[in-house]
Structures are given as C-alpha cells and as structure tokens.
Amino acid sequence: MFQKIGRILAISLVLASAGLASGALAGADSVYDLSPEQNGRIHVRKNPDAIAAIPAEFKFVTPGKLTVASAVGGPPLNTYATDAKTVVGSDPDFASAIAESLGLQLEIIPVAWADWPLGLSSGKYDAVISNVGVTEQRKEKFDFSTYRQGLHGFYVKANSQLPVIKEPKDAAGLRIIVGAGTNQERILVRWSEENVKARLKPIQLQYYDDEATQLLALQSGRADVIVQPHSTLVYIANRDKNIKRAGTLSAGWPERSDVAITTRKGSGLANALTIATNGLIASGDYQKILDRWQLIDEALSKSETNPPGLPKY
Template sequence: MASAINFTVAAATDIFDLSPDQSGRVRAEKDPAAIAAIPPGFKFVTPGKFTVAVSPGGPPLATYATDAKTVVGADPDYALAIADSLGLELELVPVAWPDWPLGLVSGKYDAVISNVGVTEQRKEKFDFSTYRQGLHGFFVKADSSIKEIKQPKDAAGLRITVGASTNQERILLKWSDENVKAGLKPIELVYHDDDAARLVALRSGRVDVIVQPHAQLVYIAARDKNIKRVGTLSAGWLERSDVAITTRKGSGLADALTLATNDLIRNGTYAKVLARWQLSEEALPESRTNPPGLPKS
C-alpha cells in the first residue's frame, strides 16, 4: 500500500513544510495509560527510544526534506506523536519498501509506520494498530464539470485512467458491472503505464478522471494547482481498508499503540497531524488492533 512514486520535492511549499527543521510539528503529551499497557519486560531496540522504520516514497506521507537526508511527512509526524505518548525519543530508520518485513521480524526496529495496509496474509506474521484509512482519490481537472463521485452511478460513462492489474482497476470493473446491470453506461477504463502518463491524459482531456492513492494526488493537486478532488474510494471497497502501525507478531506492543492512538484521537492531536498534511479525509473514528484485513488473493 506504500507509495511507489518518487515525487520531485520542488513545489507546494506554500502548503507543505518540507524543510528539515519542521518547526510546525505537532507534539503530544505522555500518555500514562498507554505507557502502562506496554508489556512488562518489553525491550525496545534502543532503551529510551521508539525505533520506527519508514519508507520515504513521496510526500505527503514520507519523503526526504530539502536537505536530502531528513525524512518528513505525515507518517514521521505520526510516529513522533506515538513516541511522545510513550515517553520515548523517536528514532526514524529510512528503509526501502521491500525491506521492512524482514527488518521488523529480525528486530531492527520496534515498529513500521509507513502506510502499511492491513491484510489477512500480513496478519499471519505481524500485529497491527490502525491509524488511517486506506483511500484512493478521484481527481479531475480543476475546471471539470464533474462535481462528485461517491458511488458507481456517479462514474457511469466516464473515462477513468488506471494502471493494469491494480486495486483501482479491480474495484472500478465491479463498479462498471453494477452500472450495466442497472441500465447505466459502463465506465471506460483507459490504461497507462505510469503515473506521469495518467496525469498527462487527464490534463489533455483524453480522460475525465484519474484514480490513484489519495495522498499522492493530494500532493500533486497542491503542487500543480490544476486538478481537484471529487471523491474518495476505500481501497477495500465494499469494506473499509485501514493502514496501521505494524509490529512483530505476539510482541505485545500493539495494544499499547492502539490505546495511544485512540487517546490521540480523543484529545485532538491526531486530527492536527492529519490536517498538517492535508489528509483529514483519511481520519479514522477509532484505532483497532488486528481488525479484518484485505482477504488473501
């Protein structure tokens, strides 16, 4: 579920702070209940620190700052809020996306906070504490007459660009089938090999809508100022699909992290972190430990 795009960090500075100092970061207070929920005898990788792996795939979730070495974004900010809650210092470890599972199992870090989606297959090896919804975004040209896409009938007859064999394609094919059964026009899926080609197709009018992971498009919209959001789509449609703090299976840390997240939701810190990165649409009403995940394919 991690971003596969390496965006050029060169714009949108009027909305997103990509500086290394991060003076506007949201901090949290110690959470005595969450601290008490840490299992007796649990040993953090480094005493006094919460060591978290993150994959800098692109803003606004996680990217390198303008100094090309500091990792900033919504996931690093959330990791900091959790570390604060646990009374620990945050130690961020940048990793390549394919490397986090082995690194977590082998004990290189205490947790992964990097847009990891909850799946039934991953639950066999890891524990999860959910902290955001996994959303795709429907975006159109800024001057498009399309106002809203919330359900299959809203997309009837539209030309939508997707990548082949993606989750977005899977869902939209089902939407199109529903429309046809209801006597509406099918959705015309237009395939492009990469994200740049999809954006060019949208801006040139060859397609009406682009569907990609929501956070990616939020940043592009802020950067380019020529596309806008008209809806979101759960990555697990019909069910909600969440992303989660990921920990070693059976380590016992997940319940404490879930408790910390719910306290951050209640006291408003959680909302401030998401709002800072324009991701309020992805907020959860509550965190859950090991909820149902996407089924095995």
C-alpha cells in the same frame, strides 16, 4: 526550427502537468513544510496509560528509543526533506507523536517497501509506520494498531463539471486513468462489470507509464478522471492547483480498509500503541497532525487493535 519549438512546447506542457514548473513548486512549498527542521511538527505529552501498557518483557531495539521503519514513497505521507536525507511527512509526524506519548525518542529507518516484513519479523525495528493496510493475510504474521483510513481518490480537472462519484453508476462511461495491477484497477473492473449488468456503459480504463503523462492526459481532455491513493492526489492538487476531488473510495471496497502501525505478532506492543493513538485522538493532536499535511479527511474516530482486515483474494 519549428520542430525544436514543438519539442520545447511539449516538454513545457509535461513539466507543467507534473508540477515541475516553478509556479507549481512554489504552490507546494506554501502548503507543505519539507524542510529537515520541521519546526511546525506537533509535539505531545507522555501518555501514562500507554506507557503502563508496554509489556515488562518487551525489549525495544534501542533502549529509550522507538525504532520505526518507513518506506519512503512520496509526499505527503513520507518523503525526503530538502536535505535529501531526513524523512518527513504525515507518517513521520505521527511516529514522532507516538514515540513522545511513550516517553521515547524516535528513530526512523528508511527501508524499501519489500523489505519491511522481514526486517520487522527479525527484530530490526520495533514498528512499521508506513501506510501499511490491514489485511487478513498480514494479520497472520503481524499485529496492527489503526491510525488512518485507507482511501483512493477520484480527481478531475479543476474546471470539470462532472458530478460527485460515489458508486459504480456515477462512473459509467467515464474514461478513468488507473495504474495497471493496482487495487484501484481491481475495484474499477468490478464497478464496470456492475454497470454492464445494470445496462449502463462500461468504464473505459486508461493506462500510462508515468505521472506526468497521466496528468497531461487529464488536462488535455483525453481522460475524465484519475484514480490514485487519496493522499497522493491531495498533494498533487495542492501543488499544481489544476485538479480537484470528485469523490473518495475505500481502498478495500466494498469493505473498509484502514492503515495501521505494524508490529511483530504477539510482541505485546500493539495494545500500547492503540492506547497512545486514542490518546492523541482525544487530545486533538492527532487531528492537528493530519491537518498539517492536508489529510484530515482520512482521520479515524478511534484506533483499534487487529480489526477485521481485507480478505485474501
């Protein structure tokens, strides 16, 4: 009997940590609209300058539509709505605004992340709007129009007294949860090496198999910090109400790393998309879209076509 009670308690702790308890779900529902209707979606006017910048020879996959691929990864960027088929999130909202700016209807095609490069190159869709970061290697095959900063987040327990984490020395000696083989791990390994050279304590990296176990380790005090893409941790913080931000980090540290609309190399569409994005920034609609999904901290001051990307490693 006592073993059974112990198992129930352990399961309850994991569910609570992962935000699967009813209270956590209610918290998420109060902040994010995951309904298929998306009544709160921001709608915009046509942008004549962006429309005029579309090359006359460019042929959309479907006339009158902007066909966009989206690798559905999770809220708040792109996830399935409560009907389990409609793709919603900040990326679909932004895609909708871009389509409306160009005087087109939006068609979103859910794809696996590994499939978007070939699908875009072969002409299955006009663009990819799915948290794709600009890299020098990708620029060899694709064009980019930036629309958001690429950030990682440092998050701690809500009652943590740790100071803000801005640079390597701020993380010296901390126990940090990170995903194996991720860009975050690559950066933190370099941070730890810098700390050791400066005769500071190394960072203690911790690895867990799933999000629930990660969050449980943080709440139980076995770890001090969790590092993941900023948007993911923003969602978890709003859902669970028991973690808070201790800092952010460029996804390409020490270089800047922006997220961009991705189009076929030389298709000519990128310039129109950049103009459309800057139009949304100027009108304030861009900021409204990000704010709707609690991502205003990732806003850009302007969109650029094919800016410097992350170098090849």
